[in-house]
Amino acid sequence: MNIEPLHRWDLNPKAAIALQRDLASRLISDRPLDFDEVRTVAGVDVSVKGGMTRAAVVVMSYPGLVIVETASAQRESTYPYIPGLLAFREGPVVLDALERIRRQPDVFLFDGMGQIHPRKLGIAAHLGLWLGRPTIGCGKSHFIGQYELPVREKGGRQPLMHGDEQLGIVLRTRTGVKPVYVSVGHLCEIESAVALVLACTTKYRLPEPIRAAHKAASLAAEMKP
Numbered sequence: 193m194n195i196e197p198l199h200r201w202d203l204n205p206k207a208a209i210a211l212q213r214d215l216a217s218r219l220i221s222d223r224p225l226d227f228d229e230v231r232t233v234a235g236v237d238v239s240v241k242g243g244m245t246r247a248a249v250v251v252m253s254y255p256g257l258v259i260v261e262t263a264s265a266q267r268e269s270t271y272p273y274i275p276g277l278l279a280f281r282e283g284p285v286v287l288d289a290l291e292r293i294r295r296q297p298d299v300f301l302f303d304g305m306g307q308i309h310p311r312k313l314g315i316a317a318h319l320g321l322w323l324g325r326p327t328i329g330c331g332k333s334h335f336i337g338q339y340e341l342p343v344r345e346k347g348g349r350q351p352l353m354h355g356d357e358q359l360g361i362v363l364r365t366r367t368g369v370k371p372v373y374v375s376v377g378h379l380c381e382i383e384s385a386v387a388l389v390l391a392c393t394t395k396y397r398l399p400e401p402i403r404a405a406h407k408a409a410s411l412a413a414e415m416k417p
Contacts, residue, residue: 193290198322201271201284208277212313215321221307221376225299225326225384230254233392234297235401236289236319238282238304239409245269245282247289248408250401251297255391257400262408263292275335276310279318286319297325299380299388303402305329306375306385308352308360310336320378327377328385329360330402334373344368347390361386365393372397 199211233254239246244266251261265288271281282304305314306329314335320327339362342348348364352373360375363386374389376382392399398406 193293193296193323195287195291195322201280203280205274205277208280209311212277212311212318215318216307216312218321219307219312219317219376220379222381223326223379223384224381225388227384227387227391230298230388232260232295232297232299233257233388233401234293234300235399235403235405236286236300236302236304237402237405237409238286239406240269240281243269245285246409247282247286248405248411249286249289249293250404250408251293251295252392252401252404254298257392257394259404261293261295262404263289264408264411265289265292278304279313279315282315283319283322286315287322290323300325300327300377301389301392301399301401302327302329302377303331303398303406305331305335305373306360306377308335308337308354308373308375310354312359314375314377316375316377324379326379328380328388329373329375329377330389330399331373331375332370332398342371349386358382363389365390365397365399366395369397
């Protein structure tokens, strides 16, 4: 993929927060996905180990969920770990990996947050602006907001609220298994995001593209820097 730079990443925390607020105003969060046009879905995941940050991107066919392409990249972890600013730590290496894939996926599923974020700019939203493609966040852990637990059956959902605003959906992808936290990144709307996550989930808690990216990032973590 050819990706046009949007901004620098080496910003101090104060400048990074100001940039997030500006970028969040550019997000498009009400665009339904045309599932008839979705042919590929990319999963994106990051692993941090031993001072190195590794990213992996796995492109799968849709709806078949067959791996068609994988790419990974690694960088030294130089940006500090600051909740709410993880995109500045992980974004550059994700972009390195994305530049190594040959095709442009129709939709991206990130193991992380979209707009479930204090400034509505988690990594799926932030990099959605870089990519100019529909992006969705599917996180494993609660970050911010309040919600009630969804029913135990697969497909159960509850809104995740932050004050008076809904930022995402708490979604049960398997019966009796912990829910995931789904939110729009960019160029998508929440019902389409939930539908795609469920369509890409088989017998495990996480969607297959994210599971495959997690495995690829873990393998990259075993490589020597």
